[in-house]
Amino acid sequence: xxxxxxxxxxxxxxxxxxxxxxxxxxxxxxxxxxxxxxxxxxxxxxxxxxxxxxxxxxxxxxxxxxxxxxxxxxxxxxxxxxxxxxxxxxxxxxxxxxxxxxxxxxxxxxxxxxxxxxxxxxxxxxxxxxxxxxxxxxxxxxxxxxxxxxxxxxxxxxxxxxxxxxxxxxxxxxxxxxxxxxxxxxxxxxxxxxxxxxxxxxxxxxxxxxxxxxxxxxxxxxxxxxxxxxxxxxxxxxxxxxxxxxxxxxxxxxxxxxxxxxxxxxxxxxxxxxxxxxxxxxxxxxxxxxxxxxxxxxxxxxxxxxxxxxxxxxxxxxxxxxxxxxxxxxxxxxxxxxxxxxxxxxxxxxxxxxxxxxxxxxxxxxxxxxxxxxxxxxxxxxxxxxxxxxxxxxxxxxxxxxxxxxxxxxxxx
Amino acid sequence: xxxxxxxxxxxxxxxxxxxxxxxxxxxxxxxxxxxxxxxxxxxxxxxxxxxxxxxxxxxxxxxxxxxxxxxxxxxxxxxxxxxxxxxxxxxxxxxxxxxxxxxxxxxxxxxxxxxxxxxxxxxxxxxxxxxxxxxxxxxxxxxxxxxxxxxxxxxxxxxxxxxxxxxxxxxxxxxxxxxxxxxxxxxxxxxxxxxxxxxxxxxxxxxxxxxxxxxxxxxxxxxxxxxxxxxxxxxxxxxxxxxxxxxxxxxxxxxxxxxxxxxxxxxxxxxxxxxxxxxxxxxxxxxxxxxxxxxxxxxxxxxxxxxxxxxxxxxxxxxx
Numbered sequence: 198x199x200x201x202x203x204x205x206x207x208x209x210x211x212x213x214x215x216x217x218x219x220x221x222x223x224x225x226x227x228x229x230x231x232x233x234x235x236x237x238x239x240x241x242x243x244x245x246x247x248x249x250x251x252x253x254x255x256x257x258x259x260x261x262x263x264x265x266x267x268x269x270x271x272x273x274x275x276x277x278x279x280x281x282x283x284x285x286x287x288x289x290x291x292x293x294x295x296x297x298x299x300x301x302x303x304x305x306x307x308x309x310x311x312x313x314x315x316x317x318x319x320x321x322x323x324x325x326x327x328x329x330x331x332x333x334x335x336x337x338x339x340x341x342x343x344x345x346x347x348x349x350x351x352x353x354x355x356x357x358x359x360x361x362x363x364x365x366x367x368x369x370x371x372x373x374x375x376x377x378x379x380x381x382x383x384x385x386x387x388x389x390x391x392x393x394x395x396x397x398x399x400x401x402x403x404x405x406x407x408x409x410x411x412x413x414x415x416x417x418x419x420x421x422x423x424x425x426x427x428x429x430x431x432x433x434x435x436x437x438x439x440x441x442x443x444x445x446x447x448x449x450x451x452x453x454x455x456x457x458x459x460x461x462x463x464x465x466x467x468x469x470x471x472x473x474x475x476x477x478x479x480x481x482x483x484x485x486x487x488x489x490x491x492x493x494x495x496x497x498x499x500x501x502x503x504x505x506x507x508x509x510x511x512x513x514x515x516x517x518x519x520x521x522x523x524x525x526x527x528x529x530x531x532x533x534x535x536x537x538x539x540x541x542x543x544x545x546x547x548x549x550x551x552x553x554x555x556x557x558x559x560x561x562x563x564x565x566x567x568x569x570x571x572x573x574x575x576x577x578x579x580x581x582x583x584x585x586x587x588x589x590x591x592x593x594x595x596x597x598x599x600x601x602x603x604x605x606x607x608x609x610x
Numbered sequence: 611x612x613x614x615x616x617x618x619x620x621x622x623x624x625x626x627x628x629x630x631x632x633x634x635x636x637x638x639x640x641x642x643x644x645x646x647x648x649x650x651x652x653x654x655x656x657x658x659x660x661x662x663x664x665x666x667x668x669x670x671x672x673x674x675x676x677x678x679x680x681x682x683x684x685x686x687x688x689x690x691x692x693x694x695x696x697x698x699x700x701x702x703x704x705x706x707x708x709x710x711x712x713x714x715x716x717x718x719x720x721x722x723x724x725x726x727x728x729x730x731x732x733x734x735x736x737x738x739x740x741x742x743x744x745x746x747x748x749x750x751x752x753x754x755x756x757x758x759x760x761x762x763x764x765x766x767x768x769x770x771x772x773x774x775x776x777x778x779x780x781x782x783x784x785x786x787x788x789x790x791x792x793x794x795x796x797x798x799x800x801x802x803x804x805x806x807x808x809x810x811x812x813x814x815x816x817x818x819x820x821x822x823x824x825x826x827x828x829x830x831x832x833x834x835x836x837x838x839x840x841x842x843x844x845x846x847x848x849x850x851x852x853x854x855x856x857x858x859x860x861x862x863x864x865x866x867x868x869x870x871x872x873x874x875x876x877x878x879x880x881x882x883x884x885x886x887x888x889x890x891x892x893x894x895x896x897x898x899x900x901x902x903x904x905x906x907x908x909x910x911x912x913x914x915x916x917x918x919x920x921x922x923x924x925x926x927x928x929x930x
Contacts, residue, residue: 363853364853364870366731404916404919407916408916408917411912411913411916504893505919506919507856507891507893507919508860509859509862509887510721510726510727512721512725512726512727513724513726514726515726518859519859522855522856523854526853526854526855527853527855527856529852538851538852539852541850542852544850545894
């Protein structure tokens with residue numbers, strides 16, 4: 198495939214250098230801010246180091262020693278990539294300064310995550326290498342149009358057509374077909390056949406990661422670690438191979454459990470649009486307002502791993518079906534049409550952990566979350582929970598305004 | 611210990627008791643709510659379906675016998691059945707039934723061989739539901755016709771004649787003659803052909819589809835009608851369900867009702883056999899619960915799922 202990386206806005210080298218310095222500074226500043234906290238846990242170093250370097254597929258490929266495939270949403274099963282020896286990395290990004298590179302030539306009210314992502318691609322000039330594939334589950338309009346917005350970057354795009362109805366047999370069957378098609382693509386690209394034992398091993402590897410992350414979530418729910426540290430760990434998922442990441446998480450768990458450093462603020466549930474490093478504006482403001490995120494359902498945080506893949510039929514088909522259903526039927530992303538049960542997750546968690554308030558984060562341009570926030574707010578209020586909708590982007594200008602609203606919200610909890 | 615392991619131990623223990631218990635003097639009676647086949651010589655108890663169809667204690671009894679002491683004896687067996695079925699309800703199917711265990715062995719073999727399970731579409735699964743009602747009607751009507759309409763006695767025990775347990779279960783006691791064709795007359799010949807044919811078909815079905823026969827078992831209905839008076843409760847906290855579908859996918863008999871239920875607490879459906887696989891695989895805390903009256907026996911939990919799935923721990927496959 199020819200390399201045709203040709204940034205449409207023709208950003209000059211000077212601008213690129215300037216933005217590169219800003220991006221590095223933004224990442225470093227966030228990492229430093231976290232490291233300087235009095236409740237910092239040294240075992241977080243590994244995770245912060247992963248986050249502090251801006252994502253570059255080439256460097257990652259070299260560091261991990263496996264082919265890397267970018268995915269735009271974590272609805273593509275990690276286990277399937279892993280079973281073929283491929284490392285998937287989710288191209289979510291919370292970098293603000295890099296957005297300058299794609300400000301022109303794209304919609305004004307564009308999803309900030311997509312904007313940062315595109316900017317990062319532009320910055321690194323990550324042209325398509327031979328056979329490189331971008332895997333795009335069609336979870337929202339922005340990811341569907343991403344290849345068009347990233348025009349001429351030379352990457353082949355494989356769409357996983359996501360049925361937005363999860364509870365129908367037709368929807369489930371269609372998604373399973375997509376998973377089969379995806380396995381066929383991976384076979385073609387890697388030249389390997391899908392092996393049942395390898396898939397089983399991959400499922401177990403990600404189960405170990407999920408178990409460890411659940412333990413960390415439990416520590417957070419019991420207020421033994423601040424919510425923002427959980428986000429650090431979850432955000433760094435798949436920035437390294439899953440096995441060392443899980444091992445380091447094990448070390449963090451030991452250290453965190455032994456320190457017993459309790460979070461101080463009032464516990465809240467954070468729902469809505471994803472929050473990715475280094476854009477920790479909202480978590481910082483929540484802390485500043487005297488609250489702490491002790492549970493969330495963000496796809497970059499607690500939902501970064503879809504959950505336990507339970508299977509009863511260990512045949513290849515049985516495993517693929519279990520994976521397919523776990524990632525599709527078990528997903529509570531607002532993109533789904535039949536998603537009325539999502540609120541159950543929030544209500545359950547709040548009930549079980551004595552959480553009184555829910556902050557709903559809407560990234561400007563994130564339409565599914567924006568729409569859902571209305572019904573979600575009504576339902577939660579009916580159940581007696583306090584609800585605050587925050588609509589923002591990565592810019593810092595609205596921080597004071599948001600802080601005032603959060604402080605007022607904290608008062609009524 | 612997992613619930614699955616506990617169930618396997620119970621099933622095997624009960625298989626031994628029900629298949630060979632009679633040789634040790636164990637007799638659990640003739641009114642058991644499970645397919646403990648009476649054709650197994652030396653078995654530890656009889657399936658009630660035989661008593662129900664028989665001319666001694668069941669529907670094929672002449673009218674005169676019904677109002678005699680024999681009628682009271684029939685009521686006694688019915689009472690024992692009601693008591694046992696109410697007490698343990700569908701636990702008989704998932705935990706005790708020896709024919710259920712044979713089906714589970716076939717499933718284990720299939721899984722060991724890595725062969726995929728046959729799937730029924732939602733529509734076909736619904737279409738198969740009435741079959742057990744047809745079989746129940748058959749096992750009720752034919753004995754009544756024998757007793758009151760002069761139908762030949764060769765039609766006696768009509769369900770047992772075609773039950774796949776009849777030729778299969780006695781094999782465990784070394785009895786093979788139920789596999790042979792009965793040439794006594796046309797009726798017995800047809801029944802013996804049907805019996806072996808159905809058993810053969812069921813064996814194939816049970817190999818490719820977990821608990822395939824249970825979809826058709828009329829015993830399920832008889833037990834299910836006693837649900838209201840049973841102390842065994844299978845409940846769902848409907849507000850806690852995320853609709854992940856684990857319960858549906860893991861269910862041996864593909865029950866969708868548990869997942870789809872959004873209003874009612876009671877989720878013990880007529881096809882359910884309380885194997886508790888759905889409870890084991892539900893990742894939401896206390897959403898699915900098995901209770902004895904108000905006392906919880908087992909409830910779903912995220913931690914249980916995290917600890918016990920995947921079912922087998924496997925070493926990492928080395929990177930290629």
